[in-house]
Amino acid sequence: MNFRSPRILPWLTVVTLTAGFALVFFFAPNDADQGFIQKIFYLHVPLAICALVGFMVAAVQAIIHLRGGDSKWDVRSYVSIHISIILGVAVLITGAIWARASWGKWFVWDEPTLVSFLIVFLLYCTYYPLRYAIEDRERQARYASVFAVTAGAFVPLNFIAVRLAETLVHPRVFATSDSGLPPKMWITFLVCLAGMGLLWETLVRFELAAKSSRARLGRLRRALEGDDVGVAGSRIAPLAHGATETS
Amino acid sequence: MNAFRTILGKDLRTELRTLESIPAMALFAATTFVLFRFGLDRTSLEGSLAAGVLLATVLFAAILAINRVFVSEREQGGFDVVRLAPVDGTALFAAKVCVLAIYLVVLELIAVPLFALLFLDSAAGLAPLALVLAMVDLGLATIGALVSSIAINSRARDLIAPLLLLPLLVPVMIAAAGAAEPLLAAGGPSYDGFGKWIAVLALYDVVFGLVGYAVYDFLLED
Amino acid sequence: MPALPLDEAGKYVAGAYVVFLALLLIYVAIMATRLQRIDRELAELAELAERRDDRSVRDPDGADAGGERPANDPGTPGREAEDVPGGDLRRSSRQEVS
Numbered sequence: 001m002n003f004r005s006p007r008i009l010p011w012l013t014v015v016t017l018t019a020g021f022a023l024v025f026f027f028a029p030n031d032a033d034q035g036f037i038q039k040i041f042y043l044h045v046p047l048a049i050c051a052l053v054g055f056m057v058a059a060v061q062a063i064i065h066l067r068g069g070d071s072k073w074d075v076r077s078y079v080s081i082h083i084s085i086i087l088g089v090a091v092l093i094t095g096a097i098w099a100r101a102s103w104g105k106w107f108v109w110d111e112p113t114l115v116s117f118l119i120v121f122l123l124y125c126t127y128y129p130l131r132y133a134i135e136d137r138e139r140q141a142r143y144a145s146v147f148a149v150t151a152g153a154f155v156p157l158n159f160i161a162v163r164l165a166e167t168l169v170h171p172r173v174f175a176t177s178d179s180g181l182p183p184k185m186w187i188t189f190l191v192c193l194a195g196m197g198l199l200w201e202t203l204v205r206f207e208l209a210a211k212s213s214r215a216r217l218g219r220l221r222r223a224l225e226g227d228d229v230g231v232a233g234s235r236i237a238p239l240a241h242g243a244t245e246t247s
Numbered sequence: 248m249n250a251f252r253t254i255l256g257k258d259l260r261t262e263l264r265t266l267e268s269i270p271a272m273a274l275f276a277a278t279t280f281v282l283f284r285f286g287l288d289r290t291s292l293e294g295s296l297a298a299g300v301l302l303a304t305v306l307f308a309a310i311l312a313i314n315r316v317f318v319s320e321r322e323q324g325g326f327d328v329v330r331l332a333p334v335d336g337t338a339l340f341a342a343k344v345c346v347l348a349i350y351l352v353v354l355e356l357i358a359v360p361l362f363a364l365l366f367l368d369s370a371a372g373l374a375p376l377a378l379v380l381a382m383v384d385l386g387l388a389t390i391g392a393l394v395s396s397i398a399i400n401s402r403a404r405d406l407i408a409p410l411l412l413l414p415l416l417v418p419v420m421i422a423a424a425g426a427a428e429p430l431l432a433a434g435g436p437s438y439d440g441f442g443k444w445i446a447v448l449a450l451y452d453v454v455f456g457l458v459g460y461a462v463y464d465f466l467l468e469d
Numbered sequence: 470m471p472a473l474p475l476d477e478a479g480k481y482v483a484g485a486y487v488v489f490l491a492l493l494l495i496y497v498a499i500m501a502t503r504l505q506r507i508d509r510e511l512a513e514l515a516e517l518a519e520r521r522d523d524r525s526v527r528d529p530d531g532a533d534a535g536g537e538r539p540a541n542d543p544g545t546p547g548r549e550a551e552d553v554p555g556g557d558l559r560r561s562s563r564q565e566v567s
Contacts (some may be wrong), residue, residue: 019483021486037478040485047489066465090492094485101481122416129413133401143397146462147411150393153458154415157558161447165425200310217510224517 017195054084059152254412347388
C-alpha cells in the first residue's frame, strides 16, 4: 500500500481553508437576521457535510471490501469513519455553541439536522466497541464492513425520519442555508466547504500513512527479531499486535 | 425456501418446548408497565405519553429476544451446520427475521391488551395501532436479526447488540411514536400524519431488509 | 430571532473557531506522540540491525525472514492491514482486560 500523497494536497488544504476563514471574516457580509453569530455557519455546516459524506464514503469502501475481500479497503473504511467521527465532535460542539448563541440553550431538540446528526454520531461511536469485541482479524474486518454498510444506509433514512418529525413550521434560524443566500456568502461557504473537504482528505491520508508505517515497523521488527528469537509459529497470536506490544 | 421453513420450524418448536423467550418478554413488559406507572406517577395515559410508554416497552422487550435469537445457534453449533449445508445466508436471515417478528407479535398480543387495560381509557385506537405495530415488528425483526448476527460472534455480545441496536432504532421510534400518538389521543383516535409515518416505517423495513439480504452472506462465511 | 450585539456574538463565534482549532491541535499532538513512538522503535531496530551486521557477514534480513515465514511476505496487503485498524485502541482495551 502506498499512501504517499501528492505533496501538494496538504498545502492546498492550508491555502483553501485559510482563504475560506479569511473570506468569512473579511469578505462575507453579516447576516441580516442573525448578524455576526451567523459566521459559525461557515465552520459548522462544512464540517457536518464532510463528516456525513465521510460516513458515506466509508460505506462505499466497505462495499468494495466485502465484494473484493481486499483488506486495504477495510482499513480505508475504518480511517474514513475515524476522521469523520473527529469532525463529528467538532460539529456537535460548534452546533451547541451556535444553539446557545441563537436560542440560549446548548442543545435544541426541535432542530432536526442537529438531532439527526447526534443520532448518526452515536451510532458510529459504536463502531469502535464493535471492532474490538471481535477477536479474529479477518472476521473483524468483515463485520466492521457490514456495520459500515448498514450505518451508511441508516444515515439518509435517519435524516428523513427526523426531518419529518419536525412539528409544523419550526421558525428556521438556519434559513440562510436556503436559496436566499447572497452570492458573497455562497462563495465564502463553498470555499470553506472545499477547504474542509481537503482537510478531511489530508487527515485521512495522514492517518493511513501513520497506520501503514506502524504496520511496516511491526513487520520490520518481526523480520529483525525473528532471526534471534527463531520461533515463527508460536508468535502468531500476538503477531497481530506486533507493532505495539513491544513498545 | 426449504431451508427457510426448516430453520423457522426448528426455532418455533424449540421455543414452544422450552418457552425461553416469549414468557420472559411478556413478564418484562408487564413489569415495565408497573415501573412506568410509578415512574411517571400516572394511572392513565394518552397521546404521546401512551405511545412512548408502549413503544419503549416493546422495544426493550424486543432486545431480550434479539439477544437470544442466535444463542442456540452458537451454543449448539447451528452456524456450522448452516455453513456446511448448501443453505445460503438469505434463508437463515429470512427465517430469523420471521422468528423475531412472530415473537414480537405474540408479545404484543399479550402486552397491548394489558397496556390498554392498565392505562387506556378507550380501546378505539387499537385497531389502526395494530398496523403500526406490525410495521414496527418487521423493522425490529430485520435490524434485530442483522445486529444479533453481528453481535453473536463478538466477545461482549450482550453489550454489543443493544449498543448497536438503540441508535439504529431511533427512526423506528420516531415514526412509530408519530403514528401512534394521534391514535392514542385523549379525544379519540385521529389519523394525523398516519400515512406519512407508515411510509417512513415501510421505507425503513424495506431498506434494512435489502441491506440484510445484501450483506448477510458475509456474516456467515469463515 | 434578534441579532446578538457584536461583543456578545463575537465570543461565541470565536469560541466555535477556537474549538475547531483546539481539536486540530489535539489531533496533531496525538500524531506527534505516535510519531515519537515510531521514531523510538525505529532507533531500536536500527541499533539491532547494526549489531547484527557486526556479528554476521551475510545479510540475514532478506533471506532468513522471508524463508522462515513466507506468510509474512512484506508487501502482502493483508499482513499490513492486520496491524492497522486502531492498534492503539486495541492495545488499551487489552490492558483493561488483562
